Amino acid sequence: MKKTFGIIGAGNIGQTVARHLLKVGHRVILANNSGGDSLAEITRSLGAGAVAGTARQAAQADIVLLSLPWSQVPTLKDITDWTGKTVIDATNHFITYAPDFKVEDLGGKASSEVVASLLPGAKIVKAFNTIFYKTLAEDPHVAGGNRALFVSGNDQTSKSEVISVIASLGFAPIDLGTLSQGSKLQQAKGALATLNLIKY
Ligand SMILES: NC(=O)c1ccc[n+]([C@@H]2O[C@H](COP(=O)([O-])OP(=O)(O)OC[C@H]3O[C@@H](n4cnc5c(N)ncnc54)[C@H](OP(=O)(O)O)[C@@H]3O)[C@@H](O)[C@H]2O)c1
Numbered sequence: 001m002k003k004t005f006g007i008i009g010a011g012n013i014g015q016t017v018a019r020h021l022l023k024v025g026h027r028v029i030l031a032n033n034s035g036g037d038s039l040a041e042i043t044r045s046l047g048a049g050a051v052a053g054t055a056r057q058a059a060q061a062d063i064v065l066l067s068l069p070w071s072q073v074p075t076l077k078d079i080t081d082w083t084g085k086t087v088i089d090a091t092n093h094f095i096t097y098a099p100d101f102k103v104e105d106l107g108g109k110a111s112s113e114v115v116a117s118l119l120p121g122a123k124i125v126k127a128f129n130t131i132f133y134k135t136l137a138e139d140p141h142v143a144g145g146n147r148a149l150f151v152s153g154n155d156q157t158s159k160s161e162v163i164s165v166i167a168s169l170g171f172a173p174i175d176l177g178t179l180s181q182g183s184k185l186q187q188a189k190g191a192l193a194t195l196n197l198i199k200y
Helices: 012-023 036-046 070-076 111-118 156-168 180-188
Strands: 006-008 028-029 051-052 063-065 086-091 125-127 145-153 171-173
Touching: 006 012, 012 028, 012 036, 028 036, 028 086, 063 156, 070 111, 086 111, 086 156, 111 156, 111 180, 125 156, 125 180, 145 156, 145 180, 156 171
Parallel strands: 006 028, 006 063, 028 051, 063 086, 086 125, 145 171
Antiparallel strands: 125 145
């Protein structure tokens, strides 16, 4: 079934995932920080099925994708009642970028557990965070195999929904289990971070 995805963060990752979703007929609402006219060129280049909106409007979509900087996630807390919403967390908890790429000290928590605590009631599914956006943008069908995308989440129904969307895009979803287990492997500095694997 075709769905509407609310994409909060319309930069490298947000636009890349939007392109894959649009290709198979989903609709996307893109939101950024600057708002208004700043999204016109982006939605035009994405084509039919892409519209601009506020973060609040994007948060009303069937499924929400978080593709904004880590430091900005707390701004989403009160924009909606997150209860029951499937939220794909593609963020990485960097507090500095090149060349040192420092991550926030989360006291042993998974970054997606922190996101879950910031969006009470949301069903957080970690995905789309491990691969450089230019690689993610490429055709997921590679030499007879499919590019792997890791998925973790505590709510089985939401995780299954995201797994089936990812498979429909042509990627090979790999279920890593819960946020406390799997997403720690996926997140920045985790053992599976940045890996570009093909499943045959
Ligand atoms: N780049 C990658 O290859 C990659 C791969 C995996 C995961 N990630 C993660 O994905 C996230 C986004 O990375 P990116 O490279 O796509 O960043 P980016 O290109 O800098 O884009 C960030 C987007 O977030 C928007 N934004 C900032 N604050 C916001 C707010 N408060 N509300 C709504 N939107 C807001 C920005 O809007 P404005 O342009 O208006 O400021 C921009 O559209 C980060 O957490 C990053 O760690 C990135």
